[in-house]
Amino acid sequence: MSTLEAEWIQEAIQGNDDSFACLVELYQRPVYNLCYRMLGNAQEAEDAAQETFWRAYQALRRYDPQRPFVTWLLSIAAHYCIDQQRKRRVPLLDLDLLPEEDIPDAAPDPARVVSERDSQGQIHQLLKKLSPLDRAAIILRYWYDFSEEDIARTLSLTVSAVKSRLFRARRELAEKYQIEVEKPLVGRRANETPSTI
């Protein structure tokens, strides 16, 4: 944690809303990304991210400075999204509302962009099939490079529970990956007409 960040946290605890807004600016992306990957809908992700920051704002006095601030925020976001998923029961996924993606090499190659969006869509479809806790574990592992210990701390689980959840989720993803990869190809072939080529 940088000195500036620690300063912002301290000032925010003392009631400085501008310092907390700086923390929002700094962490909006990781929090939003987690919410988006968990909920699969841009508007719901925005609401969930805003709610996460509100919950953090209210619980700021209970924050343990020994723990990285981002981990604490992601823990709040993950728990909130898991609750939302459980309430919702039937998962909704709005792939048309895919937000702007941060692609490392942003060369203006439409085919490449479409292909990358397709693959992200496939990942979304795959993630959707996992239980909320398994999904959260996978997202934290692959999007945030969290260790099993970090995931356990973030999701309030034991390390062995995280290991078994990751194993189950990876197996499920592998089983369903092939089906998901083949789906759009079949769809594209069926929709292809001379005028679209």
Place this chain on the structure above:
Amino acid sequence: MKPHQPYEAWIFEEDLSQEEQQRLTEHLSQCEACRSLREKWLGTQTELQERAMAVPRAGFTQRWKTSLVVRKQREQKKQAWRVFWIFSGVASGVMAGVFTYFLTQISLAGWLELSVEMIHQVLGVTSSIGGVLSAWTRLYPFPLTLFMVLLFLLSLLGLIALWLFALSRTFQEGKERA
């Protein structure tokens, strides 16, 4: 033990020892099912490792600042209601306690006597007010209806002034927020 264990678990394991890795390779060369599972997993893993970070719409922090004001107001209202309900609960509890105490201390006849006495007192006070008012109208022949109308108009004006004041405060807060 399942026939493909521990190899199936090792396919998804990230930190395998050299010996485990070697045993897994040997098993994969003989087992078609595990080989297929491994290929599927490698494909999925590649997709997962090419993950992209989703970014919110521009102006997220500004939206946060705006929502913070609203959320704080909502929280204050909630807090006020909470305090109100707590006080109401405590007051109701105390009243219920006092009532129960008196109910056990005074007999039914005593209660009836007390009620009659209270009704008598209320009626006495009402008739006294009526007497004062009639004496006043006799002394000053100012029509009572006109007095009531004036009182009503004054109260109405007071309420309108209060409403305008509240409205101006709301506008001011809106301007400050903007």
